Amino acid sequence: MLTVSAVAEKLGLNVVVKGDMSQIVSGCYISDLLSDVMAHGKDDDLWITLQTHPNVVAVAVIKGISAVILTNERNPEPETIRKAEAEKVTIMVSSLNTFELAGLLYMMLKDDGSVHAGTS
Amino acid sequence: MELSKIIEIVHGAVVSDGGGIDAIDITSVCSADLLSNVLRYGKGGALLVTCLNQPQVIRSAEISDIPAVLLALGAIPETDMISLARDKNIILLTTQLPMYTTCGLLYTAGLRSCVEEL
Amino acid sequence: MTENSPSEGTFHLMGGEFTNAGSASSELKSTLIKVGVEKSIVRRVAIAAFEAEMNVIIHAVAGTLRYEITTEAVTITVTDMGPGIENINQAMQPGYSTAPDWVREMGWGAGMGLPNISKHSDLFKIDSVVGEGTTLEIIFDLKEKNADS
Ligand SMILES: Nc1ncnc2c1ncn2[C@@H]1O[C@H](COP(=O)(O)OP(=O)(O)OP(=O)(O)O)[C@@H](O)[C@H]1O
Ligand SMILES: [Mg+2]
Numbered sequence: 001m002l003t004v005s006a007v008a009e010k011l012g013l014n015v016v017v018k019g020d021m022s023q024i025v026s027g028c029y030i031s032d033l034l035s036d037v038m039a040h041g042k043d044d045d046l047w048i049t050l051q052t053h054p055n056v057v058a059v060a061v062i063k064g065i066s067a068v069i070l071t072n073e074r075n076p077e078p079e080t081i082r083k084a085e086a087e088k089v090t091i092m093v094s095s096l097n098t099f100e101l102a103g104l105l106y107m108m109l110k111d112d113g114s115v116h117a118g119t120s
Numbered sequence: 121m122e123l124s125k126i127i128e129i130v131h132g133a134v135v136s137d138g139g140g141i142d143a144i145d146i147t148s149v150c151s152a153d154l155l156s157n158v159l160r161y162g163k164g165g166a167l168l169v170t171c172l173n174q175p176q177v178i179r180s181a182e183i184s185d186i187p188a189v190l191l192a193l194g195a196i197p198e199t200d201m202i203s204l205a206r207d208k209n210i211i212l213l214t215t216q217l218p219m220y221t222t223c224g225l226l227y228t229a230g231l232r233s234c235v236e237e238l
Numbered sequence: 239m240t241e242n243s244p245s246e247g248t249f250h251l252m253g254g255e256f257t258n259a260g261s262a263s264s265e266l267k268s269t270l271i272k273v274g275v276e277k278s279i280v281r282r283v284a285i286a287a288f289e290a291e292m293n294v295i296i297h298a299v300a301g302t303l304r305y306e307i308t309t310e311a312v313t314i315t316v317t318d319m320g321p322g323i324e325n326i327n328q329a330m331q332p333g334y335s336t337a338p339d340w341v342r343e344m345g346w347g348a349g350m351g352l353p354n355i356s357k358h359s360d361l362f363k364i365d366s367v368v369g370e371g372t373t374l375e376i377i378f379d380l381k382e383k384n385a386d387s
Contacts, residue, residue: 030219032153033343036171040193040218048220050154050348052333072157074333097161099151099169102220103227110224154342156350159285160357172345176292179260183267183284200257208264 002112004067007046008092011104013069017081019090023066025109030102034059041065046105048098052076057083057091066090071098121146121231123188123211126167129225130215132190135197138211144187148233151223155180162186166233169222173197178204178212187211192219244273246306251291253299253320256344262303263288266314273307279378282358283312286376289351290316296341297321298371311360312378323366330356330364 005021007013015021026044031037032051041047043064049056052074060068067090070076076084076091084091094101123144127134134141150162151169155176158168164185170177173195181189188211191197197205197212205212215222242248247269249262267284275283287303294301298320306313323329330352337347356362361377 028220030151030223031171032157032345032348033171034339035343036153036193050152050157051342052349053342055339072161077333097150097233099149099223099227099233102151102223106220106224107228110228153345154348154350155345156289156348156354159289160350160354164281170345174344176256176259176345179264179288183260183263183281183288185281 002109004046004090007067007105007108010108011094011096011101013092013094015090015092016076017084017089017091019067019084019088021090023090025066028102028105028109029065030098037063037065048102048105050074050098052080054079054083056080057087057089060084060089061087067092069094069101071096071101121229123167125229126190126226126231127213129229130190130213130217130222132213132215134211134213135191135202136205136210136212138187138205138209141211144211146188146231149223149226149231150186150233151219158186159184163233167226167231169219169226171195171219173201175200175204177201178208178210181210182208188213190215190222192217192222242269244269244307247304249291249303251294251301251303251316251318253295253297253301253318255295259292259295260288263291266303266305269305270307270312275307275312275380279312279380283314283378286355286358286378287314287316289354290314290374290376292346293351293372294318294320296337296346301371309380311380314374314376314378316374316376317371318373319371322368322370322372323364324368326364326366 028046030048041063047065146167147165191214194216270280298318301318304315332353333349335347335349363375366372
């Protein structure tokens with residue numbers, strides 16, 4: 001079982017806001033559309049996105065997202081950081097693009113064996 | 121990677137074949153729902169994976185020399201999107217798989233994402 | 239738009255008109271290919287023009303996109319009537335966007351358009367008057383730039 005902090009370490013993510021790093025990562029959802037994540041994101045999913053807007057935090061809280069990963073080195077807006085700190089939502093930044101990060105994560109979760117990566 | 125192989129991997133369906141699937145070799149993948157990100161980082165010859173189902177996706181592909189678009193999560197393309205794809209000879213595919221699984225499978229199969237460096 | 243020639247032309251853009259959004263840049267791209275501009279430059283011009291076109295459609299009321307092609311350069315001038323930009327430095331920051339939620343749901347509003355135009359062009363000038371409108375001048379060299387692919 002992989003935790004958020006293990007994922008952060010293995011993927012070399014820059015942790016901007018530290019929430020509960022011991023949360024278990026059960027899967028992942030990729031989307032840059034907040035309404036899409038509202039409809040399809042699941043509890044304990046990691047959420048990979050390019051959106052840096054404060055509303056990301058609200059969506060993450062409502063959907064029980066375990067951590068948000070911003071790709072392409074997109075930095076969260078100051079207001080996003082403030083809200084994430086208040087809500088204890090983990091926000092991390094990757095220098096990789098969405099496709100490569102997703103690919104690496106997919107292989108990692110598959111090797112870990114705790115997730116049915118193909119059906120998430 | 122041959123596009124037909126990609127279609128097989130993601131159990132994809134062809135909505136518009138852009139005048140021929142066979143000739144197309146995909147060299148990289150770009151996955152995003154923000155089009156300026158595609159315009160900045162998508163490389164010519166790439167496959168675009170997205171959930172956006174409207175015509176501006178096809179425009180973005182056309183403008184940045186992207187030959188094929190794959191709609192994930194069973195997104196149903198708008199009629200305008202399909203007709204523009206036909207008009208501009210952009211291949212339009214769909215898969216029921218979510219973006220994450222789509223990317224994971226294609227990455228595992230060896231596709232990478234080359235970044236256009238400017 | 240049939241009066242446009244291979245060396246110069248104008249397109250009219252309407253704010254909020256998403257149906258044909260991108261058709262000006264698309265037509266410009268075809269023209270550039272037709273007159274034999276090198277492929278990698280065509281792509282850069284098309285991307286910059288498209289970003290500028292979308293900005294008028296998303297952020298302004300109405301505008302024009304003009305192009306001029308000589309043996310030396312491609313020049314694109316985009317002028318709009320609209321709210322203008324209060325702080326251009328801020329607008330140029332990657333990630334800065336005032337786009338409302340519904341625009342973000344359409345795939346725009348990453349705050350990357352203006353930085354993209356700057357990245358893809360050889361010269362980029364932006365002028366704006368708050369409450370009146372914005373003018374972009376974007377230039378692409380056609381000479382001696384062939385070295386970098
Ligand atoms: N023509 C314009 N008129 C008024 N404001 C503009 C115009 N162009 C840009 N802006 C302002 O500058 C900001 C940044 O523009 P930019 O193109 O970089 O990003 P965006 O249009 O918000 O998102 P993206 O281009 O990534 O879809 C806009 O959000 C808007 O506030
Ligand atoms: Mg823009």
